[in-house]
Amino acid sequence: MPVSAVFGKKIGGKGKFSQIESGSTAGHRHSTAPSAVTAEVAGKYRAQWGESPLWWQDSLYYVDIEGKRVISYAPHSGEEEIWATGERVGTVVPRKDGGLLIAGDSGFAFLDPANGNLTALGDPEADKPENRFNDGKCSPDGRFFAGSISLTKKRGDAALYRFDPDGTIEMVYGGVTNSNGLVWTEDEETMFYIDTPRLAVMSFNYDSQTGKLHDGREAFSTDERVPGVPDGMAIDREGRLWVAFCHGGCVVCFDQEGKELERLVLPCREVTAPAFGGEGMTDLYVTTGQPCNDPEEEAGHLFVFQAMGARGVPVTAFAG
Numbered sequence: 565m566p567v568s569a570v571f572g573k574k575i576g577g578k579g580k581f582s583q584i585e586s587g588s589t590a591g592h593r594h595s596t597a598p599s600a601v602t603a604e605v606a607g608k609y610r611a612q613w614g615e616s617p618l619w620w621q622d623s624l625y626y627v628d629i630e631g632k633r634v635i636s637y638a639p640h641s642g643e644e645e646i647w648a649t650g651e652r653v654g655t656v657v658p659r660k661d662g663g664l665l666i667a668g669d670s671g672f673a674f675l676d677p678a679n680g681n682l683t684a685l686g687d688p689e690a691d692k693p694e695n696r697f698n699d700g701k702c703s704p705d706g707r708f709f710a711g712s713i714s715l716t717k718k719r720g721d722a723a724l725y726r727f728d729p730d731g732t733i734e735m736v737y738g739g740v741t742n743s744n745g746l747v748w749t750e751d752e753e754t755m756f757y758i759d760t761p762r763l764a765v766m767s768f769n770y771d772s773q774t775g776k777l778h779d780g781r782e783a784f785s786t787d788e789r790v791p792g793v794p795d796g797m798a799i800d801r802e803g804r805l806w807v808a809f810c811h812g813g814c815v816v817c818f819d820q821e822g823k824e825l826e827r828l829v830l831p832c833r834e835v836t837a838p839a840f841g842g843e844g845m846t847d848l849y850v851t852t853g854q855p856c857n858d859p860e861e862e863a864g865h866l867f868v869f870q871a872m873g874a875r876g877v878p879v880t881a882f883a884g
Contacts, residue, residue: 603830603867606849607637607644610864613834614851615796616655616699617866618879619841624849626837626866627653627666634666634675637866639842647680655700655710660881665727667697667710672727688725688733695722699744699796699837704752705772706883709736711743711759724757726775729884736777737768745797745807745837750877756783756805756820758794763787765794765805765822784822790814796837796851800874808835808850815850817874832863840876848872 611628618625623636634647634656653668656675664675671687689695689712700710706729712722724737724746742760748770749756755770755777764785768777786794792812799805804825805818813833817826834853841849847870854864 601828601869601872603828603850603869605862606639606866606868607642609635609637609644609646609866611635611851611853611866612864613836613853614864614866615836615853617796617837617839617841617849617851618657618701619839619845619849619876620658620879620881624839624841624866625656625658625664626839626849626851627656629654629668630853634664639868645677647675647677649675649682652696654696654698654713657700657702657708658879658881660706660883665708665882665884667700667708667727669696671697672708672710672733685727685731686733688735689723692721694718698742699746701746702880702882703755703770703772703775704748704880705775706880707775708882709746709755711737711740711746713742717741717761719761727882728775729882731884734775736775737780744795747797747799747805747877749799749803750801756797756799758797758807760793760795760810763793765797765807765818767820783820784818786816786822789824790816790827792833792835795835796839798838798840798848798876800840800876801845802874804874806838806840806848806874808837810834810836810853815848828869830862830867832860832865834863840872840874842868842870845876845878846870846872846874848874848876 612630623638636645651669672685674683695712698713708727711724714721720739722740740759744758746757755768757766765783767783792809795808795810815828836851850867
């Protein structure tokens with residue numbers, strides 16, 4: 565049966581912007597010059613732990629995992645809409661025919677934005693109460709990939725799953741601890757993926773006919789190169805990878821061989837995930853979280869770096 569949720573809470577007006585210079589982080593090897601772009605606070609909502617941003621139909625969608633909410637932010641009006649999920653939600657994606665698909669504590673579910681109802685679809689880790697779903701995205705062919713996280717940090721106890729338009733759920737990669745960012749190249753032949761404790765970006769050959777992954781390998785390591793640990797990830801139309809570093813206060817742009825091209829610094833440590841959006845897909849939105857200790861004034865806000873000079877890849881909606 566559908567689970568009722570609070571829905572349609574709207575917050576009008578644009579938030580006061582805070583300008584923060586981006587550039588290199590002192591004390592870490594970094595050869596790129598400081599970026600000229602600056603970060604601005606986007607919207608008024610302050611998440612406990614923001615994650616999984618994406619741009620869809622002129623709005624930025626993301627989740628507040630610990631706040632148990634899905635949020636949309638419309639930059640042109642400054643309006644925010646919030647849906648309470650009643651459980652921790654790790655990721656949200658749009659559906660081709662309308663509505664949203666989420667994954668969280670109870671597995672996969674449809675979310676109806678009109679009334680806030682959730683419809684449960686299945687949980688492949690129902691026997692693991694210490695796990696929940698974390699980051700996820702749709703492949704270019706419309707399948708939903710989402711991975712789980714071991715909240716007790718039990719190494720290898722989580723996995724990456726594929727949810728097909730016909731409702732089939734299949735584990736596609738096991739032995740994961742903290743499943744995070746994933747993106748596909750424009751030719752649909754390669755998927756890049758982050759299991760955070762590995763301190764690396766992995767790559768797989770992707771078969772768009774079957775949705776299967778092949779030949780998993782380490783694309784490049786981030787260990788001892790960037791402060792913090794790799795979290796969410798976005799890809800631009802040149803194939804460059806933009807990786808958020810949780811505990812590290814930055815987003816770093818790499819080429820596919822791991823060469824650092826640019827580093828964007830934010831005013832809080834817990835930087836969780838980036839997503840391109842805006843007109844022309846040239847703005848980079850970044851979600852953040854509030855640390856348990858040492859509170860930070862700006863932590864938990866959504867930020868945006870405008871007119872980046874890079875263009876993002878449009879989101880693919882779930883085909884089911």
